[in-house]
Amino acid sequence: MTDYNFAYLDEQTKRMIRRAILKGLAIPGYQVPFASREMPMPYGWGTGGVQVSAATLTPEDVFKVIDQGADDTTNAVSIRKFFQATAGVDTTEETDKATVIQTRHRIPEAALNEDQILVYQVPIPEPLRFLEPRETETRKMHSLEEYGLMHVKLYEDIARHGAIATAYAYPVKVEGRYVMDPSPIPKFDNPKMTMPAIQLFGAGREQRIYALPPYTEVVSLDFEDYPFEASKADHSCELCGADDSYLDEVIVDDQGGRIFVCSDTAYCTARQAAQQDTPTPQAQEAAV
Amino acid sequence: MTLQNSSDAFRSEYTDHSAPHPLLRVVDIEKCYGQRIGCTGVNFDLYPGEVMGIVGESGSGKSTLLNCLAGHLEPDQGEVLFDTRDAGLVDTVTMAEPERRMLSRTDWAFVHQHARDGLRMSVSAGGNVGERLMAVGARHYGQIRDEAIDWLGRVEINETRIDDRPSAFSGGMQQRLQIARNLVTGPRLVFMDEPTGGLDVSVQARLLDLLRGLVRQMGLSAIIVTHDLAVVRLLADRLMVMKDGHVVETGLTDQVLDDPQHAYTQLLVSSVLQV
Numbered sequence A: 001m002t003d004y005n006f007a008y009l010d011e012q013t014k015r016m017i018r019r020a021i022l023k024g025l026a027i028p029g030y031q032v033p034f035a036s037r038e039m040p041m042p043y044g045w046g047t048g049g050v051q052v053s054a055a056t057l058t059p060e061d062v063f064k065v066i067d068q069g070a071d072d073t074t075n076a077v078s079i080r081k082f083f084q085a086t087a088g089v090d091t092t093e094e095t096d097k098a099t100v101i102q103t104r105h106r107i108p109e110a111a112l113n114e115d116q117i118l119v120y121q122v123p124i125p126e127p128l129r130f131l132e133p134r135e136t137e138t139r140k141m142h143s144l145e146e147y148g149l150m151h152v153k154l155y156e157d158i159a160r161h162g163a164i165a166t167a168y169a170y171p172v173k174v175e176g177r178y179v180m181d182p183s184p185i186p187k188f189d190n191p192k193m194t195m196p197a198i199q200l201f202g203a204g205r206e207q208r209i210y211a212l213p214p215y216t217e218v219v220s221l222d223f224e225d226y227p228f229e230a231s232k233a234d235h236s237c238e239l240c241g242a243d244d245s246y247l248d249e250v251i252v253d254d255q256g257g258r259i260f261v262c263s264d265t266a267y268c269t270a271r272q273a274a275q276q277d278t279p280t281p282q283a284q285e286a287a288v
Numbered sequence B: 001m002t003l004q005n006s007s008d009a010f011r012s013e014y015t016d017h018s019a020p021h022p023l024l025r026v027v028d029i030e031k032c033y034g035q036r037i038g039c040t041g042v043n044f045d046l047y048p049g050e051v052m053g054i055v056g057e058s059g060s061g062k063s064t065l066l067n068c069l070a071g072h073l074e075p076d077q078g079e080v081l082f083d084t085r086d087a088g089l090v091d092t093v094t095m096a097e098p099e100r101r102m103l104s105r106t107d108w109a110f111v112h113q114h115a116r117d118g119l120r121m122s123v124s125a126g127g128n129v130g131e132r133l134m135a136v137g138a139r140h141y142g143q144i145r146d147e148a149i150d151w152l153g154r155v156e157i158n159e160t161r162i163d164d165r166p167s168a169f170s171g172g173m174q175q176r177l178q179i180a181r182n183l184v185t186g187p188r189l190v191f192m193d194e195p196t197g198g199l200d201v202s203v204q205a206r207l208l209d210l211l212r213g214l215v216r217q218m219g220l221s222a223i224i225v226t227h228d229l230a231v232v233r234l235l236a237d238r239l240m241v242m243k244d245g246h247v248v249e250t251g252l253t254d255q256v257l258d259d260p261q262h263a264y265t266q267l268l269v270s271s272v273l274q275v
C-alpha cells in the first residue's frame, strides 16, 4: 500500500501537533516546542507551516496557499498540490472562499473572518535571537518578561538609519505579555494581526509552534517619539489602481523601467475583474 | 589594648552607624569547588555609601565571594541579605530567581574585569548605555539618547562616539563604557571585579581617578575586588584581606594598610606578594 494517511502525517503525529497548537492558543505568543517531523520537502519550504496545516485540515476544508502574496509561485503551487494529493481537499486562490490559508511573508489584503485559519511558515521564531544567541537565556527572558533587549534593537535601528528600519518580521507584543516574531511579513501587515481568524505559526527546523486566537491584541513595539508606522511604497497598483494594498516593485524591461503592483495577486485579480464588470467613471465618461 | 581587626570587633565598631540598617549583610558565606575551598566563613555588613575593598592574591577567593554576593554563584552555605525597597533585608540566595534578576537589572550593577564580559560588543555605545534604561521601561528614544550622551561625558567618552561599537574602542574606553552602562540607572550597590585589571598603568590611573570621582559624586555603595592595593587605597573605606578562601583581616582601609595586624597582610602591604 502506498496510500498516505489523510494529509500525509499519521494520526498520532497530528494529535501531538494539535496539542501544541492548543497550548499555543491558550498562551498567545508563547513558543511551544514540538517534535517536528521530516516532510517530503526541504526545510525553508515551509515544513513548519505544512505540518500545522496537516494537523488542521479536515476533508471539508478549502485550502489556499500564498507565497509573498502570490498563489502561483513554485513554493505555493507545490504545497497546494501536496495537500490536494494527500488530503484531497479543494483548493482555491480566492481568499474569501478558503477556510485554511497557508502563507509565507504576507497576510491577505481581504479581511479574514472567524471561520478561517491563517497558517504562517516561520523561519526563525525567536525574536530575541539576533541579540541573544543562547536559547537557555532567551527562554528565561520570555518567562521573566525581560524584553528591554527588543528595544535595544529598535534603538540601534534609529541610531544607524534615523528611523526604525526594520521592515519585515517587525516584533510585536501579544496581549501585553509575550514578545513575538510575526514571521517575515512586511510591517505593513502588522496591524492586521488583530483579526477574527485564528493565526497559527509553524517553524519546522526550529521545532516551534505559536498562535494567536481571534481578536488577540497585537501591538508593534516602538518608541514614543518614533511611533510604529505600517508603511508601504507611496504608489498605487499599476494593474488595479489600489492605493491601500501592499505593493511589490516589478522590473518591466531592461531599461530599468519599474512598476508597482499588488503583492496579493488574488486581491489584484479580483479588483481588475470587478473593474471590467463595472466600467470606471473615466471609462463611462469616455464612452459618452 | 590593641584593636583586633576581626570581623566581630569590626561590626561593633559600626553598631552606632547613623543608618539603621546595613544595605548588605553577609552571613557565613561558603563556596567550595569539589574539595577545594573557594571562600569560607565570610561575614560583614555594608552600610549605604560605603565602599568595601576585598584584597588578596590571585586564587584567594575574591571573585568567588563577589560572585556569591552578586547572585552569579550559589553559595553552599550562608546568607546574603540585601535591603530591598519593598521588604527590607531579604536573603538573595533563597529569593526567587525573577526577583534576583530584577535586582541585577535595577538596584545592582556588576562591572566585570574584562569589558567584553559586561558589554554587548555588537551594539553601539549608546545602545549599551541605554539598555538598562530600556530594561526598566524607558520608551522615549530622544531621552534615552540624551541620557547616554550625558553618561558618555561622565566617563570621558566623546559623544561623537555614541554610535560606534565598543569593538572600535581602546581597552580603557571599553571599561569606562562598561561603567557608564552600569551606573546609568543609579544602582544602589555596585560590584566590581578587578575593574582596572588588564589595563596599562597609565590607563589604570585615569580610570581610577574617574571611579573615585563617580563614587564621591554619586555616594556609591560598592564592593570592589582587586589585587591592587593602590585601587583600594584610593577607593575603599574599608578593607577585607583574603587568603586561601578565608578573611584574615578587616578594618578601615588606612588602618589595615598602615598598621596591618595579620602576618599575611604585612607581607601583602610590604609588597613582597605584589604582582
Ligand SMILES: Nc1ncnc2c1ncn2[C@@H]1O[C@H](COP(=O)(O)OP(=O)(O)O)[C@@H](O)[C@H]1O
Binding pocket: B033, B036, B037, B038, B039, B056, B057, B058, B059, B060, B061, B062, B063, B064, B065
Ligand atoms: N570554576 C571553578 N572551578 C574550580 N575551582 C575554581 C573555580 N573558580 C575558582 N576556583 C578556585 O577557587 C579558588 C578561588 O578562586 P577565585 O575566587 O577566582 O580567586 P581570586 O578571584 O581571588 O583570584 C582558587 O583556588 C581557584 O582555583
Ligand SMILES: [Mg+2]
Binding pocket: B062, B063, B064
Ligand atoms: Mg578573580
Ligand SMILES: [Zn+2]
Binding pocket: A237, A238, A239, A240, A241, A242, A261, A262, A267, A268, A269, A271
Ligand atoms: Zn493591484
